[in-house]
Amino acid sequence: MQAADVWGQRWAMNTLPMARTYMEVACRKKSLVCLAADRSTMAGLNDLIDQVGPYVAALKTHVDLVDDWTAESWHAFCAKAQAADLLIFEDRKFADIGGISRKQMAGVYDIRSWSDLVTAHLISGPDIVDGLQAGWGDVGRQGGVLLLAQMSSRGNLLDSEYTAQVVAKGKAHDGVFGFIGNGSRPQELTRLRSAVGDGKMIWTPGVNLAVGDGEMGQRYGHPKEAVLAGSDCIIVGSGIHKADDPAAQAKAYADASWQGLSLR
Ligand code: S5P
Numbered sequence: 001m002q003a004a005d006v007w008g009q010r011w012a013m014n015t016l017p018m019a020r021t022y023m024e025v026a027c028r029k030k031s032l033v034c035l036a037a038d039r040s041t042m043a044g045l046n047d048l049i050d051q052v053g054p055y056v057a058a059l060k061t062h063v064d065l066v067d068d069w070t071a072e073s074w075h076a077f078c079a080k081a082q083a084a085d086l087l088i089f090e091d092r093k094f095a096d097i098g099g100i101s102r103k104q105m106a107g108v109y110d111i112r113s114w115s116d117l118v119t120a121h122l123i124s125g126p127d128i129v130d131g132l133q134a135g136w137g138d139v140g141r142q143g144g145v146l147l148l149a150q151m152s153s154r155g156n157l158l159d160s161e162y163t164a165q166v167v168a169k170g171k172a173h174d175g176v177f178g179f180i181g182n183g184s185r186p187q188e189l190t191r192l193r194s195a196v197g198d199g200k201m202i203w204t205p206g207v208n209l210a211v212g213d214g215e216m217g218q219r220y221g222h223p224k225e226a227v228l229a230g231s232d233c234i235i236v237g238s239g240i241h242k243a244d245d246p247a248a249q250a251k252a253y254a255d256a257s258w259q260g261l262s263l264r
Contacts, residue, residue, distance in 0.1 A: 003027045006261065010232065013198035018087070018116060018144045018177060022201070022233070025085055026057045031254035032227060032261060034058040034089065034203060036237030040065060042073045046080065048241055053084030055250035058117075060089045060235055063109045071110075078114045089117035093148065097124050098131030105135025112136050112143075117177055119146045122166045126173065133175040144177025149192060152182045152206025154217035160191075167195045176200065178232070183207040184219035186229035193230025205235040209252060214238070223253055227260025 003024045004011045011023055026032050035056040039045050045066070049059070059081045063069065081088050090111050094101045101120070105112035112135040120128050129145050136143040149166045151158050158166075170176040178201025181192045189204065196202060208220035215238075223234045236253050243249035 001027070009198040014200065016144060016174070016177060018142070019201055022057065022087055025087065026233070026261075028085065029055065029057050029254065030258045031055055031057050031250075032231075032233050032257035033223075033240075033250065033253045034060050034233050034235045035086075035240055035250070036060045036091070036205065036235050037241060038062060038065065038237045039241055040067045042066060042068050042070075042077065044241075045077055048246060049077070049080050049084055049086075051247045052240060052250035053081075053086065055247065055254045056086065056240075058087040058089055058233065059084075060091050060237075062091055063111065064092075074109075075114070087116045088114060089119075089146070090115040091119045093119045093121060094128060094132060095121040095123055096128070098127035098129075098134075101128050101131035102135045102138070105132060106138070112139050112141060115143055117144050117146055119148060119180060121148050122169060126169050129170075129173050129175045145175055146177055146201070146203060147179050149179040149196075149202075150182040150188060151180070152184050152204075152219055154213075154219060163192065164195060167192070171196065171200060178202055180205065181231060182219075183223075183226040183231060183234060184221040186221060186225045189226060189229035189231060196230075201232045202230055203233040203235055204231040205237070207231075207234040207236055207253075208239040209249075209256070210239070223256040224260040224263075227257050228264060231260075233257075 033056045147170045183204030184206035
């Protein structure tokens with residue numbers, strides 16, 4: 001089946017090339033899973049991609065939590081992810097003023113050179129999106145920003161009024177790929193989807209087949225419920241990378257997410 005048929009209005013209304021690339025990858029792999037690759041060694045990260053690459057549609061990184069990071073090993077890791085047909089998404093949660101965010105796209109990690117997507121808070125105002133876009137532009141690349149509209153963690157300060165403002169400002173900006181929503185609360189997610197409409201992606205962490213509370217205030221909802229409530233991509237970390245059999249678990253998350261999409 002063609003991506004346009006599978007995704008319906010989301011495909012028709014979402015004209016950003018990168019969003020369409022994601023939707024096509026998801027169809028090829030029958031998976032709406034973004035792997036949160038939160039392992040601390042390069043060997044652990046490389047193993048993970050080798051095992052779960054076929055079952056996930058995107059890769060989310062925290063480049064600054066790797067103990068033995070080097071530029072060379074990171075480039076090789078990114079090449080491996082690209083060969084596995086994965087968008088690379090650095091979850092940097094930028095939050096500074098536009099000009100500094102642009103500079104933070106460079107620096108030691110040089111995020112602008114290998115990321116397709118990054119996360120940002122809109123707390124400092126909409127110029128952060130222009131700053132991040134200028135960062136990619138500085139190296140002749142294109143990317144998309146995912147704005148944090150909600151969070152999955154207990155007691156977070158992103159209340160419904162804040163969410164509404166992030167959505168209103170983000171919807172109007174071409175540099176915004178979409179929004180991070182809370183995958184642990186389907187009702188909140190349904191409200192977020194109706195505010196966002198079909199023109200932008202919603203990606204959701206806080207998802208686990210074992211629903212309930214996680215470590216240090218994390219909360220989890222079921223992957224299928226999140227997709228039914230309007231998530232376009234479930235972000236799964238420990239549910240996969242801490243599993244005894246990461247490949248089997250990644251496939252289970254992929255199947256649950258794909259089933260959710262087919263019922264929508
Ligand atoms: O609200 C949020 C936003 C994000 S991006 N809550 C989150 O948990 N995340 C990220 O998703 C977090 O940084 C981590 O990488 C991942 C969730 O991992 P898990 O192990 O709880 O599935």
